[in-house]
Amino acid sequence: MNNSKKRWAVGLLAGFLGILSLCGLTVRVIDPFFHYRAPDPEAEVWFDERYQNAGLLRSQQYETVLMGTSLAANYRPFWFDVFYKTSTVKVTIPNGGFHEFTQALDYAFQKQNVKRVIFGLDPNILARDPADAPDQLPEYLYDDNPWNDGRYLFSKDVLIRSGYTVIKKARGETQPLQDAFVWDGTLYFSKELALAGYERPEVAERPQPENVFLDACGENLAVVQSWVEDHPDTQFVFYLSPYSILYWDKMQRLGETEAMFALLRRTAETLLPYDNVELQCFLTDTDTITNLDNYADHIHVAGRVTYAMAQAMPGKENCLTEENYQQRLDALHEFVVHYDYEKIFA
Numbered sequence: 115m116n117n118s119k120k121r122w123a124v125g126l127l128a129g130f131l132g133i134l135s136l137c138g139l140t141v142r143v144i145d146p147f148f149h150y151r152a153p154d155p156e157a158e159v160w161f162d163e164r165y166q167n168a169g170l171l172r173s174q175q176y177e178t179v180l181m182g183t184s185l186a187a188n189y190r191p192f193w194f195d196v197f198y199k200t201s202t203v204k205v206t207i208p209n210g211g212f213h214e215f216t217q218a219l220d221y222a223f224q225k226q227n228v229k230r231v232i233f234g235l236d237p238n239i240l241a242r243d244p245a246d247a248p249d250q251l252p253e254y255l256y257d258d259n260p261w262n263d264g265r266y267l268f269s270k271d272v273l274i275r276s277g278y279t280v281i282k283k284a285r286g287e288t289q290p291l292q293d294a295f296v297w298d299g300t301l302y303f304s305k306e307l308a309l310a311g312y313e314r315p316e317v318a319e320r321p322q323p324e325n326v327f328l329d330a331c332g333e334n335l336a337v338v339q340s341w342v343e344d345h346p347d348t349q350f351v352f353y354l355s356p357y358s359i360l361y362w363d364k365m366q367r368l369g370e371t372e373a374m375f376a377l378l379r380r381t382a383e384t385l386l387p388y389d390n391v392e393l394q395c396f397l398t399d400t401d402t403i404t405n406l407d408n409y410a411d412h413i414h415v416a417g418r419v420t421y422a423m424a425q426a427m428p429g430k431e432n433c434l435t436e437e438n439y440q441q442r443l444d445a446l447h448e449f450v451v452h453y454d455y456e457k458i459f460a
Contacts, residue, residue: 138267144276147255148173149266157288159279160295164214167205168255170294171222176203179222181215182234184208185355188298188417191291193424200230206295210239211247212337219341221256228348231341232427235352235393238413240334241327241377298417301410311411312360314367314459321369327377335384342388351427352385353394354378356402356419359458360412362450375447382439393439394432396423398446406458 145151146159148169160166178200180189191202205222207214215233222228239247254262266272282288293299301307342350365371378397385391402408408419426432434442 137270137273141267141269141272141276144279146272146275146279147266149255149263153291153294154288155291157283157286158291158294159282159288160293161275161278163206163208163295164251165255165275166294167207167218168221168252170203171205171218171225171256172258174203176201176222176226177228178202178230178232179219179228180204180232181219182206183210183236183239185236185414186234187295188415188420189424190293190296190421193421194232197425197428198230204294207251209248211249212239212244212334213247213249214251216337216341217251217253217256223345228345230349230351231345232351232353233338234355235338235381236355237357237374237377237397240331240381241374242334243330244333296417298420303408303410303416305406305409308358308360308406308409308411309458312364315364317367318369321371322373324372324376326370326373328380331377331380335381339384339388342385342391346390349390349392350388351392351394353423353427353432354397355413356396356399356408356415356423357413358406358409358415359404359450359453359455360406360409362403362453363455363458364412366450366455371447371451375443378443379440382434382436382443386434386436386439392430393434394427394430395434395439395442396432398442399432400446400449 142150147162147165149172151169152173153166153169178194178198180186180191180194180202181204184206186204187206187208189204191204194200194202203222205218207218219231252265254265289296338352362371365374382393385393396402402415402419408416410416
């Protein structure tokens, strides 16, 4: 009886180890997160930035890192290769938190000699309380420690993603590396779509205090300052995306316009003194922000606009400086405060 139980236990253990080994081998061969291989530059399956970015940072050769939230997704890295005469990797983290960006950026500096970081400094994430920011990057992928690879090789979720990758490739449903996580081709951009994606808030009874965002902004900017100060030989190009006029309608109705401009002024005052920083402002492009055919909702802009922004960045005509930032922000303030928002909804 004891021998029978022992044989049963040994058989059960052997079966478990066999299944575990098969899982690990399958993940190792397919490698959906590019932990052991470089992605196919012509035909790959892209589905999760937080998990696949680590493989991009590990496998690619680059001098420039393009980084940001979903607003940075509709850029192609080769645009910057051409306009800046560089080599570029794109790392986007939807609704990313600054801790996540730091983790990814630290890994990029570990893997390559990064000469330039182009970062989408969205006002929305600057205004967010750091305690509310997501922190979901899998740390075991953003290092070179082989001893924690078991969390990758023997994960049920990664095994499922491996099957998903095989099915997608078999169907030919792949994208080239330059189109990784680009969603410009899957959505239309139009005034109708922008309005459909915008829920107009009720008018607040009283405006928010001007300093309501400044504590969170200060904490978030301190993280950004640490990047700049830790890498004095790297050029940091921070850019403010052209949020649409619907965004400013939202700010007006919520009573947050003055608070948002206080945040923008604080951002300029904090970053502009650094010699290795550019702060490029596309928020002030009133032709773009008032043309709702450029948008999918109140902030996400079409690829044709991101292309024009990428093309303009090396020329620096959109740079805020210590001499002009107040004038440019004041002009935008006057524009959005006196804009006739009702005509949009007529």
